[in-house]
Amino acid sequence: MSKYWSELIRWLAPYVPGEQPKDRKYVKLNTNENPYPPSPAVLEVIRKHTGQDLRLYPDPNGDILKTAISDYFQVGKDNVFVGNGSDEVLAFAFLAFFKQAKPLLYPDITYSFFPVYSNFFGIEAATVPLNSDFQIDLADYPTDNGGIIFPNPNAPTGRLLHLEPIEALLQRNNASVVLVDEAYIDFGGASCIPLINQYPNLLVTQTLSKSRSLAGLRIGYAIGPAELIEGLERAKNCFNSYTLDRLALVAGTAAMYDRDYFENTCRAIMATREWVVRELEQLDFEVVPSAANFIFIRHRNCQAEELFSELRQRGVLVRYFKLPRIDNYLRVTIGTDGEMQELIRQLQVILSVH
Ligand SMILES: Cc1ncc(COP(=O)(O)O)c(C=O)c1O
Structure with a gap:
């Protein structure tokens, strides 16, 4: 704490990303x-x-990447916004659409950046509880709101919503923006992108960090009706003209055009997920059904926090959230087959002495 900090910075609770440890080599599933x-x-x-060319600024519009994304999804270029990771795209969306007189709604268990951005931007927010199966029930969302945001699949649960309930929500909730954060949609879900022409208030965000292996380059995008995209451009151009650098623009473009590689790696991750779920169930874990590149698990006898530290000591990093309703769960990223075998091996050892 410094006397030079503003009131805002003094009282904010910043987002805490998963560890990127440097002390030793881990099987990194966090x-x-x-x-x-x-x-x-x-x-x-x-x-x-x-x-x-690195001496030159990049294209502030990110045109080549927008073209690649619009080609991939068969939407207009004016339906695409690009940003420095989908976190940044979300930040612009919060500013552009959710700063309203009525509260923004999101699930009680969800991506922890949502409350952080709400506080940072002074946006009033209210949470809607997931049901007892950790599923989002969109029927529970009142229409009296300043916006609705949820990830699909949700994080950290991995649970997927099908398009029917999302479309039902869009039909009754037309006075505010509905943002579907599809960071993990490529691991088994159906995207809402085909609905953007029917619903002027639907915005979809995706990222190249997960299904296209580019977390290190920070590339995300939003797809939606042209007027919403223009709102995002206005927010971005009041903040930073060059959110994506030259390397990110060309790399993101190449990634969007390499459809075969993308499909093969997604398929591999989904196949690994299926066998890991079976193995974990054999070890007495309950596994929340997942359509993401991670699973959310709870052991019938052993506390999550203890498993988390035991695994860490043995060189396997997973994610543990000490939060209401989920403090006995672990979120485990799907790695390669070899990494997941190591996870199972270490869990067998830990549980055998427990
Ligand atoms: C639900 C969700 N949305 C968005 C993001 C942000 O991804 P990025 O900023 O890397 O595009 C993440 C990252 O973990 C996430 O879990």
Whole structure:
């Protein structure tokens, strides 16, 4: 605490990202990164662009990346916004759409950046509880709101909503923006993007951090009706003209065009998830059904916090949230088959002496 800090900074509770430890090598299953490298086409284009041109500013509009994303999803270029990770895209959306007289609504258990941004931007927010199966029930969301945001699949539970309830929400909730954060949609869900032409208040965000193995480059995007995209552009252009650097723009573009690599790595992660779930159930874990690149698990006899520290000591990092309703759960990212075998091996040892 410093006397020079503003009131706002003094009282904020910043987001705490998962550890990126440097003390030793871990099997790192704590931040939902992709265990596979980026597409070879991405690495090649980065090598090609690390030259002279780095002295020049990047294109403030990110045109090549917008074109690649609009080609991929078959939407107009004016339906695409790009940003420095979807966290930044979300931040602009909070500013552009959710600073309203009525409260923003999101689930009680969800991505922990939502309350952080609400506080940071002075946005009034209210939570709506997940049901007892950790499912979002959109019927519980009143229409008297200043916006609705939820991840699909939700984090950290991994539970997926199908399009029908989302469409039902959009039909009755047309006075505020509904933002569906699809950071994990490529691991088994159906995207809402095809609905953007029917609903002027639907905004969808996605990221290249998870399914395209590019967390290190910070690339995210939003897809929605042109008027919402223009709102995001206005927010961004009041903050930073160059949110994506030159390497991110060309690399993100190459990643969007390498559809085969993307589909193969997503398939591999989903296949690994299926067998890991079976193995964990054999070890007496309850596993919340997941359509994401992570699973949310609870052991029938052993406390999550204890498992978390035991695993850590044995070189396996997972994520533990000491929060109401979920303080006996662990969130485990799906790694390679080898990494997950190591997780299972260590759990067997820990549980055998428990
Ligand atoms: C639900 C959800 N949304 C958005 C993000 C942000 O991803 P990025 O800023 O890397 O695009 C994450 C990252 O963990 C997430 O879990």
